Amino acid sequence: MTRTTGRALGWNIARAVAAIAIVVAVVAQFVSSASGAAAAGRDVTTTVANFFSFFTILSNVSAAIVLVLLALSFVRRRAAGPEVDPPALATALAYVSTYMIVTGVVYNLLLRGLPLQPETVGWSNEILHVWGPLFLLLDVLFGSGRRRLPWTAALxxxxxxxxxxxxxxxxxxxxxxxxxxxxxWYPYPFLDPNTGGWGSVVAYIVVIAVTIVALAFGIVAIGRARGIRMPQTSPA
Incomplete structure (x- = not known):
């Protein structure tokens, strides 16, 4: 095993471990939210639908899926090579990295000081809003097998x-x-026009949208600087 292959193996194991941690955190919070609603006599169906309407949950679930698929893809292609992420998974990784980093930034800047719900699982909350996003940031900066994506992928x-x-x-x-x-029911207070008005909501949407696109271009730029150019049909 070469040093490069060993590093790639270690990183993909880390991806699998991170995915497992995220899944465990999501499941723990889901169980707590659903059981808490049932115990309090609240509408469980609506509570479950609301749970999967949070951008945080959708981003974390998507990230876990992509990380697992990348780890499995690495295992399959090790013998044949090359040790570079497949185009579709590389693009998906850029996207979920963007969403997870935005989740971490928005939570810690706008939502960190808000009181938590009684059903909130503290350690799960930290994994979903801090450690998961931090791992995806580290993956952008140091992850192995990075493929150079076309600039258009960021859009x-x-x-x-x-x-x-x-x-x-x-x-x-x-x-x-x-x-x-x-x-x-709004998942986040900054999207609720009943508290700050539609002007505030629109302003937050514009800022977050611009941040997402700018961050996606940054992630693609880092990938192009660190990554490996492979023959592909899309223009680079």
């Missing part, structure tokens, strides 16, 4: 957040908050 990172925002703003007024009984 695709905006598709999921835009779809999520549209879904959230359309769904929120139709949902009764299972905890407070309010005739709406």
């Amino acid at each position: 695709g990172a905006a598709v999921f957040p835009i779809a999520w925002i549209v879904y959230t703003l359309l769904r929120a007024p139709l949902i009764t908050n299972p905890t407070t009984g309010a005739p709406y």
Whole structure:
């Protein structure tokens, strides 16, 4: 085993471990949220739907899936080579890295001081908002097998957040908050026009959208600087 191969193996093991930690954290929080709702007599179905409507949860689940697939892909291609991430997985990794880093930044800048719900699992909350995003940041900076992506790949990172925002703003007024009984439910206070008005909501959306696209371009730039150029159909 060469030094490069050994490093790649170690990093992909770390990816698998990080994915497992994220999955365990998500499951622990899900069980706590669902059981807490049941014990309090709240609508469990709505609580579960709300749980999977958080950008944090969707980002972490997506990141765990991509990390596992990358680790499995590395195991399959070790014998044949080359030790570089496949194009689709490399693109997916750039996207989930963007979402996870944004999740960490937004939580620690805007939400860190807010009181936690009684059902919140403390260690799970830290994995989902701090350690998971930190690992994805380290993967961008030091992860092995990085493939050079075309600049246009960064634009695709905006598709999921835009779809999520549209879904959230359309769904929120139709949902009764299972905890407070309010005739709406927004996953994050900065998206709630009932507290800060639509001007504030739009401002936050614009800032976060610009941040996501800028960060995605930064991640692609780092990947192009660190990565390996492989023959591919897409222009680089």
